[in-house]
Amino acid sequence: MSSPVVLLVDDEVPFVEALAKRLGKRDLTVMSAFSGNDALEVLAKEPKIDIVILDVKMPGMDGIDTLREIKKAYPLVEVIMLTGHATVETAIDGMKLGAFDYLMKPCEIDKLMHKVKEAKDKKRTHEEKIRQARISEIVTRGRG
């Protein structure tokens, strides 16, 4: 079982760096991007990314737009929203758009880790189902 690959997206560079180090220390493979566009580029290059941790409030392309793009291009990638209190409603909108969950900034590292694991599990289960479906399709075709 491979460790989850996480993409951290926030315009606040020191926050991304600190959090990346902490998550890395907890056996996650962490990549980082500092804007919505950056995030999409990184995702295009790295198909292994499982989970995106996305700040809702960013200059330029904001969290919700980025989320929409990610879900369009990579439906299997899970997204965890990070938000200040004022934007809880936005985070809820995000969940309606397919985000896995949301957390309030600044967050407890343990909580975040917990969410990441849940997301990874969900993704794995999901991929497993897809694989099963493919196999059964191939088997059916073989029989036919």
Add this chain to the structure above:
Amino acid sequence: MEATEYYRTLTRRMVTSIMLVSFLPLLLFGGIVGYQFQTSYREKTIDHLRELVQKHEQNIDAFLYEKLSYIRVMAQHNSLKDLSNEQFLEKRLLTLQNIYGGVFVDLGVVDFDGHQIAYAGPFQLMKANYSDADWFKEAINCEYSISNVFLGLRNQPHFIVTAKRESDGRQWVLRATIDFVAFNSLVENLRIGETGSAFIMNRQGEFQTTPHVKPSRGNDFFLRVLKESSESTTSTPLVVGGLPDSGPAATGGVPLSSVTVTEDVDFFGDGLIYVMSPLKNNDWILVFQQGSKDAFKDLYQARRLALLILFGGCLAIGIQVVVITRRMVRRIKWGDSERDKMNEQVIEAGKLASVGELAAGIAHEINNPVAVMVEEAGWIDDILSEPDFPTDENLDELKRALTQIRTQGARCKEITHKLLSFARKTDPHEHEVDINELMDEIISLCEQRARYSNVKINRNFASDLPRVLASPSELQQVFLNLINNGVDAIGANGGTVEITTRSENKYVVVDVADTGAGIPKVNLGRIFDPFFTTKPVGKGTGLGLSICYGIIKKLDGQISVNSAVGMGTTFHVRIPFSQQQKD
């Protein structure tokens, strides 16, 4: 000060313009009509006087010439011999006196030397010599004459009519004395009003009758006026010289313009009207004088009344204008001040909103650095927790400091989150809300402030309350307002705010009761009005309760208030159960 000046100017301008447009036409109209009326009335009055004077002049002339004609007839038809007979003369006088009353006083025949040949009458004038008398000089020169009034030999005012005759080779004169009193009464009868009276004067300016009122001017004044008048009206044929045979008829033919009217001012400055007409073939002048006041009495009375009404009307209009204008300006002033107050409140509300936004912005901006700090502290903690990190006696101290940083970071986070939740725009989405939970949350927000004001907040919650369907942030606003109002009402002396929740007839009821000052009855009906506040300007927007009212009404709920001054105030908020619970 400037504002007062502005309103004063406004009042002045309004009063001036209204008065101008109301008085000007009134005065113009009054002036024009009054002038026209006065002019025509004066003309009418003066014409009336002219006619009157002329009629009298004709009467007097007729009187004089009648007497004269009689004497002439007597002289013509009787011989000197007959007339010299005193008995005959006596009889004649008696006849005359029978016909004319006491007008003829005596009769006499005078020869050309001035000796009276015969006499009939009450006086003993038989042998009188008239050769030096003015009238006699005139009499012997003319065929007939009427003398001026004079005192004569008997020292009584009288005048004499004479007729000259030549018979039996002698020239003689028949004379008759006309009683002055009888003649005077003719003129005296000409009385109009209180001051109108007449007198006669001759061309030498001597009075021929007793003037009832002493004329204001010397007699030469009248002579001059009459002369000027006759000169200016050259068309008027002046009968000079020999008297026509039909004397009265001739004078009757004198045109109206021979009557002269002039006005003058007497010693007291009162106007006088003089109407003059020549008499007795221009020898005498009949002068009628009357005070203008008296002559135009009706006119002046009407004018006085009109002026009184005009003055009264203007006064009434003026007072009314001032009163109404004052009232209007007061209203304008009130409206202006209300508007200003409203503006202040709107600005205040706007300020509050922008302060809220600013606070939210700051909170959000601070939140990010705090997040970084907390993460960095966490990272240090991670490093320190590595098993191969050299143990040191300071390590524990370091860890304690880190924990402190994280704790304080968490505190910062809490503060910013509270600020954000308070200042953010209300979320109108309705959820099922547990009122007790909501109230707990709100009370925790208010408690800090209440503690400063020495106010205790008591909770008295009913357990297992049904949920209500409402926007939590809106309800939060409502109760935050009510509780804050309660705390404000209590003031510095301390007290309690009791919050009770209960259910009643499908409603959740929340009572917020304070032990504050209470609301006076006059204000009780207005407390939910927008912008109604009893707090000093700048302290309250007057919007709080009206917003509460709006929110609760929107939820189909009710908000009501009980208050007693000195006892405190209780607000009751009723919110209906959510639909699911109702069913």
